[in-house]
Amino acid sequence: MxxxxxxxxxxxxxxxxxxxxxxxxxxxxxxxxxxxxxxxxxxxxxxxxxxxxxxxxxxxxxxxxxxxxxxxxxxxxxxxxxxxxxxxxxxxxxxxxxxxxxxxxxxxxLALSELHGHPGTGFAVILGTGVGGALVAGGRLVEGRNRVAGEWGHNPLPWMTAAEHPGPACWCGQRGCIETFLCGPALAADADGPGARDASALPARAAAGDTRAQAALDRHVERLARALASVVNLLDPDVILLGGGLSNMAHLVEALPRLIPRHVFSDTFATPILAARQGDSxxxxxxxxxx
Structure with a gap:
C-alpha cells in the first residue's frame, strides 16, 4: 500500500x-x-x-x-x-x-513526525487532554524495555509549593502527577473552576486584560518549566519540542527559556524550546x- x-x-x-x-x-x-x-x-x-x-x-x-x-x-x-x-x-x-x-x-x-532523523537527542512533549513525552536519540525512538520511556506526565510535579502539595488525584491512582497540573482541562479549571474543560481561549482573554486568565497561564507555564527542568537534569536533551493542543499557545515557547534555568543543575541552559512545526497535527x- x-x-x-x-x-x-x-x-x-x-x-x-x-x-x-x-x-x-x-x-x-x-x-x-x-x-x-x-x-x-x-x-x-x-x-x-x-x-x-x-x-x-x-x-x-x-x-x-x-x-x-x-x-x-x-x-x-x-x-x-x-x-x-x-x-x-x-x-x-x-x-x-x-x-x-x-x-x-x-x-x-509527535516525535516521529518532528524529530525523525535528528542527529542528537530530543524530548517531545504532548500537552493536550493528557500530558506525555517521547525520547528520540540518533533519529530513533527510544521506547525502553517496558515501552514506557517518556511517560513523564505520570511523574510527580517537582518542587511543589505548600499550596500545590500533595496535588490532585490522578486517574492513574497517584496524586500530584504532572498531567494533573499541566493538561488542558487542568489549566481551564484553574482559571474558571472545576467544571471548565477548554483552555483554548485563555491567551486571548489574558491579552484583553482578564487577570484571572493571565494568572492561570502564569501558574501553568511556571509549573511546566519545573517539569521540563527535571527532564533536563535527567537527560539533558539537545532540543525540547512542544506538541499537542496547548502548544498553540505562543507564550510557552517565549517564557520557558527564561523560567527553566531556575531549576536546572547547571550554570548554563542553552536547550532550544521549539513548537511543533505541524502544530497539533x-x-x-x-x-x-x-x-
Whole structure:
C-alpha cells in the first residue's frame, strides 16, 4: 500500500490524515471523540472508510493513542481515555478494518513526525487532554524495555509549593502527577473552576486584560518549566519540542527559556524550546508514518 492513513485518537477529537505515495498530506479531517469503546471503534472505521473513498484507494493504517500497548498482553494500558485500558484495540481495529494496523503512543507519533532523523537527542512533549513525552536519540525512538520511556506526565510535579502539595488525584491512582497540573482541562479549571474543560481561549482573554486568565497561564507555564527542568537534569536533551493542543499557545515557547534555568543543575541552559512545526497535527502525521 503506497498511501498511508494516520489516526490521532485524542481525548476530545479523532483526527484522520492521508499521505500520498510521495508523503504529501492530501486529506485531513477531525470529529469529536466518542465517550465509549465501541463507538470509538466505529468512529475510526467510519473515518477510514470516508478517507479511502475520497482518495480512491486502500491505505495502510497507523494510529496514535494515549497510553501504550502492553508488550506482554497486547492490551492498552496507561490511557487517560480510560475506556481504552484493558482493551485489545489493535486487534479489534485490525478485525474491523480487515488489515493490520500499527499503534504507538501519541507522543511517539509527535516525535516521529518532528524529530525523525535528528542527529542528537530530543524530548517531545504532548500537552493536550493528557500530558506525555517521547525520547528520540540518533533519529530513533527510544521506547525502553517496558515501552514506557517518556511517560513523564505520570511523574510527580517537582518542587511543589505548600499550596500545590500533595496535588490532585490522578486517574492513574497517584496524586500530584504532572498531567494533573499541566493538561488542558487542568489549566481551564484553574482559571474558571472545576467544571471548565477548554483552555483554548485563555491567551486571548489574558491579552484583553482578564487577570484571572493571565494568572492561570502564569501558574501553568511556571509549573511546566519545573517539569521540563527535571527532564533536563535527567537527560539533558539537545532540543525540547512542544506538541499537542496547548502548544498553540505562543507564550510557552517565549517564557520557558527564561523560567527553566531556575531549576536546572547547571550554570548554563542553552536547550532550544521549539513548537511543533505541524502544530497539533504532528501526531496524526507521525501516526501515518508508523508504516
Amino acid at each position: 503506497s498511501w498511508r492513513i494516520g489516526i490521532d485518537l485524542g481525548g476530545t477529537k479523532v483526527e484522520v490524515a492521508a499521505l500520498d505515495p510521495g508523503g504529501i498530506l492530501r486529506l485531513r479531517r477531525r470529529l469529536p471523540t466518542p465517550p465509549d469503546y465501541a463507538a470509538t471503534i466505529a468512529r475510526i472505521a467510519e473515518m477510514v472508510a470516508a478517507a479511502e473513498a475520497e482518495i480512491g484507494t486502500q491505505a495502510s493504517i497507523g494510529i496514535g493513542i494515549p497510553g501504550s500497548e502492553s508488550p506482554a498482553t497486547g492490551l492498552i494500558r496507561g490511557a487517560n481515555s480510560t475506556f481504552l485500558n484493558g482493551r485489545a484495540l489493535g486487534a479489534d481495529l485490525a478485525a474491523r478494518l480487515g488489515r493490520p494496523v500499527r499503534l504507538s503512543n501519541d507522543a511517539n507519533c 504532528s501526531g496524526v502525521l507521525g501516526a501515518a508514518r508508523l508504516w
